[in-house]
Amino acid sequence: MLKIRGLAVRHGEIEALHDVSLDVGEGEIVAVIGPNGAGKTSLLRTVAGALRPARGSITIDGRPIAGAPAWRVVRHGIVLVPEGRRIFGDQTVRANLELGAVSHGRFDDMPRVLARFPALRERLEQPAGALSGGQQQMLAIARGLMARPRLLLLDEPSLGLAPRLVRETFDEVRRIRAEGVSVLLVEQLAALALGVADRGYVLDRGRVVAAGAARDLAADPRVVAAYLGRRVV
Numbered sequence: 467m468l469k470i471r472g473l474a475v476r477h478g479e480i481e482a483l484h485d486v487s488l489d490v491g492e493g494e495i496v497a498v499i500g501p502n503g504a505g506k507t508s509l510l511r512t513v514a515g516a517l518r519p520a521r522g523s524i525t526i527d528g529r530p531i532a533g534a535p536a537w538r539v540v541r542h543g544i545v546l547v548p549e550g551r552r553i554f555g556d557q558t559v560r561a562n563l564e565l566g567a568v569s570h571g572r573f574d575d576m577p578r579v580l581a582r583f584p585a586l587r588e589r590l591e592q593p594a595g596a597l598s599g600g601q602q603q604m605l606a607i608a609r610g611l612m613a614r615p616r617l618l619l620l621d622e623p624s625l626g627l628a629p630r631l632v633r634e635t636f637d638e639v640r641r642i643r644a645e646g647v648s649v650l651l652v653e654q655l656a657a658l659a660l661g662v663a664d665r666g667y668v669l670d671r672g673r674v675v676a677a678g679a680a681r682d683l684a685a686d687p688r689v690v691a692a693y694l695g696r697r698v699v
């Protein structure tokens with residue numbers, strides 16, 4: 467579904483990604499793990515059309531999207547849930563959800579999306595900034611679902627959440643996939659991400675240094691030693 471080949475991304479003088487190749491198949495959860503500054507956010511932002519690549523190709527179902535603006539990428543069903551949620555705190559929960567749907571202009575998905583997030587339904591007319599951290603993460607995901615994704619790009623969904631809420635967030639990722647949406651997940655909590663994913667890529671200083679079935683990566687002594695600290699599955 468998503469095919470990335472030879473991708474390079476620069477921030478001015480800094481080359482954040484060098485020659486990255488990666489695939490996401492229909493219905494897959496793919497995790498990208500790696501330390502701080504590895505280039506994970508740059509990767510997702512480039513796929514989403516927020517950054518232009520310096521080199522390389524990105525295709526969705528064979529159609530090229532590298533360098534296309536975000537509004538065009540979202541029309542292919544590629545939707546980014548950004549790091550740090552980026553919700554609008556002084557707007558209501560409802561307004562934040564409606565923003566997710568502006569790409570196609572239809573708000574009739576709201577009941578279906580709210581049915582899975584009762585806490586949001588109860589707080590629909592409250593400012594989003596009044597929600598707890600976990601609820602704000604759910605709102606960010608719900609806003610993404612309002613855009614009718616075929617491929618959801620999730621950037622560090624665990625960031626700043628208590629362990630119970632992290633588990634709930636990962637359960638939600640499993641449900642999203644069960645509904646037929648593919649997921650490209652970027653996480654520093656590598657063990658958890660590999661626990662939910664089918665396949666994984668290890669990114670380090672802008673390069674893919676390991677790739678394979680999530681289960682194999684989680685058991686690979688080099689990956690364990692460098693990025694996990696202990697065996698996970």
Ligand code: ATP
Pocket residue numbers: 477478480481482500501502503504505506507508509549654
């Ligand atoms: P984190 O987990 O901290 O978000 P990351 O793996 O997502 O890290 P990126 O945020 O993609 O990594 O950063 C990759 C490299 O690019 C880092 O060296 C970072 O300092 C640099 N970088 C990222 N964004 C910018 C920017 N807007 N301007 C300049 N340098 C940037």
